[in-house]
Amino acid sequence: MSLDGKVAVVTGGGRGIGQAIAVVLAQHGAAVAVWDLDLPGAEATATAIRDAGGRAVAVGGDAADAVQVRAAVERTHTELGPVTVLVNNAGINETVRFTDLSEEAWDRLIRINLKGPFLVTQALVPDMLEAGWGRIVNISSSSAQTGSPKMAHYVASKGGVIGLTKALAMEYVAKGITVNHVPPGFIDTPLTRQTLGDVQAVAAMMPMKRAGTPEDVAHAVAFLASEEAGYVTGQTLSPNGGRYLV
Ligand code: NAP
Numbered sequence: 001m002s003l004d005g006k007v008a009v010v011t012g013g014g015r016g017i018g019q020a021i022a023v024v025l026a027q028h029g030a031a032v033a034v035w036d037l038d039l040p041g042a043e044a045t046a047t048a049i050r051d052a053g054g055r056a057v058a059v060g061g062d063a064a065d066a067v068q069v070r071a072a073v074e075r076t077h078t079e080l081g082p083v084t085v086l087v088n089n090a091g092i093n094e095t096v097r098f099t100d101l102s103e104e105a106w107d108r109l110i111r112i113n114l115k116g117p118f119l120v121t122q123a124l125v126p127d128m129l130e131a132g133w134g135r136i137v138n139i140s141s142s143s144a145q146t147g148s149p150k151m152a153h154y155v156a157s158k159g160g161v162i163g164l165t166k167a168l169a170m171e172y173v174a175k176g177i178t179v180n181h182v183p184p185g186f187i188d189t190p191l192t193r194q195t196l197g198d199v200q201a202v203a204a205m206m207p208m209k210r211a212g213t214p215e216d217v218a219h220a221v222a223f224l225a226s227e228e229a230g231y232v233t234g235q236t237l238s239p240n241g242g243r244y245l246v
Contacts, residue, residue, distance in 0.1 A: 001028055001222065001223070001226045002028060002226075002227070003025060004029035004030075006029070006084055006085050006225075007030065007031045007032075007033070007076070007082060007084060008022075008030040008032045008033070008084075008085035008086070008087065008225065009033045009035060009076060009086050009087070009124060010032060010033070010034055010035065010089055011036070011087065011088055011116065012036055012037075012089045013032070013034035013036055013042060013045050013089065014034065014037075014038045014041025014042040014045055015036075015038070015041050015190055016187075016189035016190050016191055016214055017184060017187060017214045017217045018034075018036070018087070018089040018090065019034075019041075019045045019214065020213070020214030020215045020217065020218040021087050021089060021217065021221050021222075022034050022045050022046075023045065023049060023052075023218070024215065024218035025085065025087075025218075025225060026049040026052070026054035027052070028222055030085060030225075031054070031055035031080045031081075032049060032056045033056070033072075033075075033076040034046045034049075034056055034058050034059065035059045035060075035061065035072050035076075035090070035120075036058075036059075037060070037061070037062055038060075039058060042058035042059060042060060043058040055080065057075070057076065057079040057080060059072045059075050063090045063112075063116045063119070064090075064111050065119075069119045069123050070123065082127040082130065082131060083127045084127060084128050084134045084135065085134070085225045086120065086135070087137045087138075087221055087225070088116065088117035088120055088136070088139060088161070089139040090116055091139065091158075091191075092108075092109060092112050092191070093109075093154045093191055093195050094109070094154070095150040095151060095195055095196075096153075098150070098152045101152060109153045109154060110153060110156070110160075113154070113157035113158065113161065114157045114161060114164070117161055117164060121136060121164075125172070125177070128172075128175075128176075129172075129175060131176075133176045133177070134172070134176065134177035135178055135224065135225040135226075135229070136165075136177065136178070136180075137179075137180055137182060137224045137225060138161050138162075138164065138165050138179070138180070138181040138182070139181070139182055139184065139217070140161045140162050140165070140182065140183040141155070141158040141183050141184065142183045142184065142186075142240045142243055143158060144158035144159045144161070144183065145244045145246070146243075162181055162183075165179050165180065165234065166234050169233040169235075178224070178229065178230065178232060178233040179233055179234065180224045180232060180233060180236070180237060181235075181236055182221055182224065182237050182238070182239065183236060183238050183240065183244075184216075184239055185212055185239065185240025185241050185243040185244070186202060186203065186211050186241070187211060187212040187214060187239075188203070188211040188212070188213065192211070206243060207242035208241040208242060212239055219239075220237045220238075220239045223237070224237060
């Protein structure tokens with residue numbers, strides 16, 4: 001499996017799952033633009049890739065803001081060239097009872113988790129159409145497969161990401177562009193620690209008796225980004241340790 005000569009964008013690549021995805025895509029040969037709100041985080045990921053002999057650039061900004069997305073695309077084009085691999089990974093989560101969920105919290109989460117992938121994908125699809133080749137991998141969530149209490153806005157946003165995946169898979173099915181989604185199960189990341197606290201207690205309830213690692217997710221993404229996955233589109237590849245069986 002090789003991504004030599006490909007340019008990839010990974011949103012939210014400054015830490016957690018996105019960081020592992022950026023590193024693993026670079027290990028397969030891609031030049032990676034690491035986009036993140038947290039520029040120092042993005043720089044740390046890009047530096048780790050370069051120190052290992054790869055090519056990477058860090059780009060700061062909000063992946064759910066149209067003006068900042070345009071600037072990030074421009075910077076990526078200047079530094080690395082046209083993009084044919086996109087991983088929509090940036091996302092947030094919080095737990096809140098449905099009756100306490102405010103309109104502001106709903107709008108904020110839907111903006112980042114669902115509008116973000118719309119804006120970034122729309123900005124980068126022209127590169128893929130021009131190349132006649134593209135790979136879009138959206139990070140959804142197993143919670144959109146199983147449902148989950150106190151996460152109505154999050155689960156709704158990830159259900160939207162799954163719908164977006166299927167719609168675009170069909171829109172570009174004859175253009176050399178595949179669109180798939182990866183719903184992680186319970187993965188040990190900074191977001192998980194912020195949202196759930198005691199990772200070990202929850203991990204003990206998982207079928208494999210452990211939390212997933214960001215790398216468990218990254219390897220699934222790398223497969224979907226590869227040449228070898230060219231006949232796979234509109235699909236679900238679930239690194240979830242047996243938490244949910246499709
Ligand atoms: P994380 O540790 O919080 O990392 C997410 C990164 O994305 C952070 O660096 C964050 O920056 C950045 N980010 C957030 N909003 C952004 C925006 N609008 N524009 C650009 N960057 C932004 O999260 P994670 O656990 O790795 O999760 C990554 C993805 O996997 C998310 O979509 C999440 O919903 C999904 N997921 C995670 C799990 C899990 O168990 N961890 C399970 C299912 C799905 P800041 O730190 O500055 O906010």
